[in-house]
């Protein structure tokens with residue numbers, strides 16, 4: 001893509017003021033804007049105000065902190081002085097996950113620290129780095145050219161990490177403000193360091209809680225032998241959810257699983273992939289093997305097939321344990337769903353499997369704890385071409401077209417609201433980011449490339465017709 005004059009100027013200003021943008025990011029990351037319950041909501045509000053100030057400083061107009069009763073604040077801002085040009089809605093989030101175990105952080109979670117070209121700290125990549133990539137791109141244009149190639153709206157959410165639980169209400173209330181021709185959602189990861197990606201498919205999720213009870217109260221394990229152990233029964237029931245070949249052992253679960261199109265399979269097979277690197281990036285111990293349906297490639301398993309994880313297991317902690325048969329045990333199961341599946345129906349099938357004919361007549365209760373739908377789009381057409389070109393211009397490398405094994409709740413509500421508007425999912429994270437875990441970090445070189453890409457993207461989208 002040949003950069004025209006205004007793009008060149010914006011890129012030049014970006015390079016000249018990288019320290020400024022980095023400092024703004026560091027300042028934002030010092031605020032522990034944890035949206036989870038039991039953390040102070042004032043910090044999320046303080047974060048919203050800081051993001052609002054960063055937008056104003058960049059030249060964005062009509063900046064406001066938008067509240068929805070019972071929710072954490074969103075930040076809105078726009079710049080709408082290009083009549084006749086299309087409008088892009090830029091989404092990111094300013095809340096973060098809890099820091100996890102303090103002793104596991106090599107530098108404190110909320111004291112952003114640079115090491116080996118990466119900025120370590122909670123929120124550096126997820127998602128304050130993503131937010132700042134857009135702010136810096138817009139700010140660079142406005143500073144040197146006093147204009148943007150197209151109209152821009154920012155919406156920066158404050159409760160993405162707790163499942164965007166008020167997003168539907170928020171969009172309902174502020175529907176008129178959100179009108180746009182394209183949506184750029186910045187919260188996904190690149191294929192690798194230096195290798196940009198556009199995400200066109202996300203898995204959904206269904207959580208199921210299951211409890212096995214066999215006794216009214218704990219019993220001296222001198223009675224073990226004839227008396228069933230609810231903990232072992234629960235473990236066996238969980239183990240029985242997998243077949244020896246790695247598929248899930250839940251009748252009917254695969255009935256509606258869509259087969260990826262030939263185009264999608266070709267896209268997946270085109271991606272460079274090293275199993276050894278994948279294992280290393282995932283933190284698997286040496287010698288640990290992959291599991292799942294071996295007839296599908298690693299990426300197909302992760303992006304296009306359902307999978308189950310035990311995310312909580314409770315019976316009795318080590319502390320306080322004694323020689324007793326524990327009366328009950330429970331687990332929280334997390335099923336990732338894929339296109340074709342209905343998350344609630346899948347959850348009901350798991351509940352049915354778990355509660356039908358309980359072993360030894362124990363009492364089994366199971367219920368769906370919550371669902372979020374999968375999302376997919378056909379990443380073809382001029383907006384995706386523009387995004388691929390912009391990422392190539394910023395990174396100097398062809399864009400990987402990827403699925404994601406995870407779930408992002410905010411995509412579908414935006415897609416529904418702006419029906420027909422292309423949803424472009426890009427991000428600043430990479431396989432070493434450790435988002436949500438301790439020692440989250442942002443690759444600063446890729447961050448600059450993402451900012452450059454965003455400058456190119458504004459220019460490329462501006463050339464497309466309005467919807």
Ligand SMILES: [Zn+2]
Pocket residue numbers: 093126127160187
């Ligand atoms: Zn995020």
